Amino acid sequence: MNKPRLLAAAYGHFSIDIVNSSVAIILTLAAARFQLSIAQIGFGAMMYQMFAAMSQPLFGGLTDKLNGRWVGALGVLWTAVFYAAASWMPTYPLFITLLMVGGLGSGAFHAAGMFNAVAAGGKRSATATSYFFLGGQVGLAVGPVLAGALIGAIGLAGMPLIALLALPAVVLMFRQMNDALPVVQPTGSHLRSSRAPAATLLLVVAFVLFILLRSGTSQGYATLLPKFYEQVGFSPAQFGLMLGLFNLASAFGTLAGGYLGDHFNRRTILVVSSLASVPFAYAMLHLGGAGYLVSAVLAGLLLNMPHSLLMVMSQELAPNRRGLAGGLVLGFIFASGSFMAWLESIAAESFGLLAVLSAVAWLPAAAAFFALAFPSSQRASTPATPSPTTAGD
Numbered sequence: 001m002n003k004p005r006l007l008a009a010a011y012g013h014f015s016i017d018i019v020n021s022s023v024a025i026i027l028t029l030a031a032a033r034f035q036l037s038i039a040q041i042g043f044g045a046m047m048y049q050m051f052a053a054m055s056q057p058l059f060g061g062l063t064d065k066l067n068g069r070w071v072g073a074l075g076v077l078w079t080a081v082f083y084a085a086a087s088w089m090p091t092y093p094l095f096i097t098l099l100m101v102g103g104l105g106s107g108a109f110h111a112a113g114m115f116n117a118v119a120a121g122g123k124r125s126a127t128a129t130s131y132f133f134l135g136g137q138v139g140l141a142v143g144p145v146l147a148g149a150l151i152g153a154i155g156l157a158g159m160p161l162i163a164l165l166a167l168p169a170v171v172l173m174f175r176q177m178n179d180a181l182p183v184v185q186p187t188g189s190h191l192r193s194s195r196a197p198a199a200t201l202l203l204v205v206a207f208v209l210f211i212l213l214r215s216g217t218s219q220g221y222a223t224l225l226p227k228f229y230e231q232v233g234f235s236p237a238q239f240g241l242m243l244g245l246f247n248l249a250s251a252f253g254t255l256a257g258g259y260l261g262d263h264f265n266r267r268t269i270l271v272v273s274s275l276a277s278v279p280f281a282y283a284m285l286h287l288g289g290a291g292y293l294v295s296a297v298l299a300g301l302l303l304n305m306p307h308s309l310l311m312v313m314s315q316e317l318a319p320n321r322r323g324l325a326g327g328l329v330l331g332f333i334f335a336s337g338s339f340m341a342w343l344e345s346i347a348a349e350s351f352g353l354l355a356v357l358s359a360v361a362w363l364p365a366a367a368a369f370f371a372l373a374f375p376s377s378q379r380a381s382t383p384a385t386p387s388p389t390t391a392g393d
């Protein structure tokens with residue numbers, strides 16, 4: 001395993017997702033200044049994620065052409081600059097436009113960062129990918145806490161301070177992610193076994209629906225929970241901590257999913273974790289105190305177990321187009337999740353946030369049904385042909 005490259009990718013993910021996860025908090029706290037409704041908060045968050053998501057296949061293809069070089073570091077720097085500049089915008093259209101343009105950098109980083117993380121893992125690609133997403137999930141946990149405390153105290157003037165935290169990651173990625181990676185040979189993965197066209201179509205449809213439903217819960221919660229907890233009566237610092245706890249548990253869920261995916265049947269992990277997440281995702285909306293702590297931790301843990309497995313499964317389909325394949329799937333995860341969150345914010349205008357989020361908690365149960373159509377996997381730790389990804393493995 002190429003640890004310096006993996007560390008650079010994971011630290012970059014940590015930094016960019018501090019910025020990304022603060023956007024929902026910022027929009028919630030900026031609602032009074034710009035007179036935003038719940039639907040407008042959801043729309044702003046969706047547009048930020050859409051710019052980040054829809055650009056990922058493009059940047060994934062660019063990463064393939066550059067063989068892993070430069071794109072990730074430049075992406076983080078781009079996002080930090082536009083994120084900081086947005087804080088000085090006097091109107092909401094200008095504010096959200098700069099955030100959206102900054103989101104392009106997030107799309108560039110995620111495509112390139114995942115490319116480098118998988119390459120750094122060698123034969124333990126699922127484990128390496130889980131470490132990459134662990135960095136991002138910890139950033140997602142830190143972002144709301146930091147934004148709730150800092151933006152809640154000094155307003156949008158705190159955004160440039162948050163952006164400055166990304167600069168050390170830019171330097172590290174320029175140092176460790178600027179050399180070309182060797183070409184990966186096909187591994188004989190079960191995902192690329194010969195299939196009838198109808199079976200292939202079924203697999204693709206199931207894959208898409210699984211992502212759509214799972215993202216509807218995870219992204220819906222990330223976008224709308226700040227507003228929900230504000231309505232309940234919590235301060236920005238309090239609901240930042242509450243969302244941070246949920247996201248921190250998600251980080252360990254991603255790590256656990258990657259480890260289990262290298263040792264056990266991936267389909268079983270996807271089905272069981274999705275089903276098991278439902279009662280805890282529902283309970284965290286209705287419980288307080290210790291009940292909230294337990295349910296939020298277990299919900300975050302179980303909801304994010306599939307994340308790294310989906311990335312590895314997608315890149316096994318195109319071993320020499322890892323940037324493009326990963327960018328397509330990760331982009332769809334972000335785009336579908338942000339679109340679902342926007343629809344949920346519109347529904348919340350009519351039915352209330354609690355009712356909508358309570359219904360959304362059940363979406364992973366439907367996702368588990370579609371995961372049953374996925375192929376059963378052999379142990380990923382014993383591939384038929386070793387993958388010569390890095391010399392350091």
